[in-house]
Amino acid sequence: MALVIEGLSKTYPNGVQALKNLSLSIGNHMFGLLGPNGAGKSSLMRTIATLQEPDSGRITLDGIDVVKQKDEVRRVLGYLPQEFGVYPKVSALDLLNHLAVLKGVVHKGERREMVEALLNQTNLWDVRKKALTTFSGGMKQRFGIAQALLANPRLIIVDEPTAGLDPAERNRFLNLLASIGRDVTVVLSTHIVDDVRELCPRMAIIAAGQVLLEGSPNESIVALQGQVWSKQVDDDVELRAIESAYRLISTHLVGGKHEVRVLSADRPAEGFTQVAAGLEDVYFTRLAGQARH
Ligand SMILES: Nc1ncnc2c1ncn2[C@@H]1O[C@H](COP(=O)(O)OP(=O)(O)OP(=O)(O)O)[C@@H](O)[C@H]1O
Numbered sequence: 001m002a003l004v005i006e007g008l009s010k011t012y013p014n015g016v017q018a019l020k021n022l023s024l025s026i027g028n029h030m031f032g033l034l035g036p037n038g039a040g041k042s043s044l045m046r047t048i049a050t051l052q053e054p055d056s057g058r059i060t061l062d063g064i065d066v067v068k069q070k071d072e073v074r075r076v077l078g079y080l081p082q083e084f085g086v087y088p089k090v091s092a093l094d095l096l097n098h099l100a101v102l103k104g105v106v107h108k109g110e111r112r113e114m115v116e117a118l119l120n121q122t123n124l125w126d127v128r129k130k131a132l133t134t135f136s137g138g139m140k141q142r143f144g145i146a147q148a149l150l151a152n153p154r155l156i157i158v159d160e161p162t163a164g165l166d167p168a169e170r171n172r173f174l175n176l177l178a179s180i181g182r183d184v185t186v187v188l189s190t191h192i193v194d195d196v197r198e199l200c201p202r203m204a205i206i207a208a209g210q211v212l213l214e215g216s217p218n219e220s221i222v223a224l225q226g227q228v229w230s231k232q233v234d235d236d237v238e239l240r241a242i243e244s245a246y247r248l249i250s251t252h253l254v255g256g257k258h259e260v261r262v263l264s265a266d267r268p269a270e271g272f273t274q275v276a277a278g279l280e281d282v283y284f285t286r287l288a289g290q291a292r293h
Pocket residue numbers: 012013014016017018035036037038039040041042043044082160191
């Protein structure tokens with residue numbers, strides 16, 4: 001599937017411009033949409049999922065006009081929203097079965113097979129008869145992906161699915177996503193850099209409704225290699241001095257001490273060590289570049 005987004009803009013009635021002439025090209029792979037709170041990730045995903053319309057711009061999915069031909073898109077779409085809303089007091093099995101009917105899987109035998117396979121795939125078989133209201137956050141997210149996978153979608157949109165999951169559940173969820181078929185396009189939004197690094201061969205960093213970087217995580221890391229320097233900082237005075245003299249990427253607390261990372265072609269000063277660049281350095285560097293404008 002080829003998903004092409006061209007010049008998408010959206011201003012909400014309250015005057016917030018969530019998308020600013022945004023363009024992206026997404027192919028048959030796991031595509032990571034990385035951005036801070038308020039970047040416009042959910043706005044973009046809701047627009048692709050045909051739940052809201054842009055003010056201007058175009059989206060096509062293998063030539064289908066997403067804004068105009070909503071029904072055609074919905075037939076091939078699986079969507080896991082950021083807020084799944086209120087969970088009814090019904091069992092996972094019953095709700096999944098009900099949602100399958102709504103998705104148009106009317107043949108009873110086919111539906112049962114599909115629902116049972118998805119409950120197994122998402123590791124919810126043993127709890128299938130329990131009410132969704134009793135599910136933990138991780139179980140709810142796994143149910144969310146099960147419903148998104150109903151009726152073999154060819155485009156799957158998952159909006160911040162790993163937020164709030166413990167490391168084991170997060171791993172389970174990412175593995176589940178990775179196991180989804182190769183001829184399916186998955187768009188995953190997150191503010192967790194490692195989600196993208198572990199899973200996505202292509203990504204975009206977005207902030208304030210605009211694309212700051214589109215490409216491969218690995219290539220963008222390679223492009224920063226040799227330019228990232230680190231130093232442990234003793235006090236706030238030194239921290240502020242470094243901040244004003246160099247291009248600060250980030251500061252981390254390590255065992256209660258500040259560790260700064262700085263972008264520089266050469267050694268910034270005595271005491272700095274060159275360190276391997278990571279995707280987080282790419283992310284913070286791009287966000288800082290945006291903030292300077
Ligand atoms: N329905 C709405 N009405 C008005 N403003 C909105 C609406 N939805 C989102 N916004 C605003 O649009 C901007 C982009 O929001 P959006 O939810 O798309 O960002 P996001 O990247 O998904 O953020 P988060 O990581 O917090 O989920 C924000 O400033 C937000 O406050």
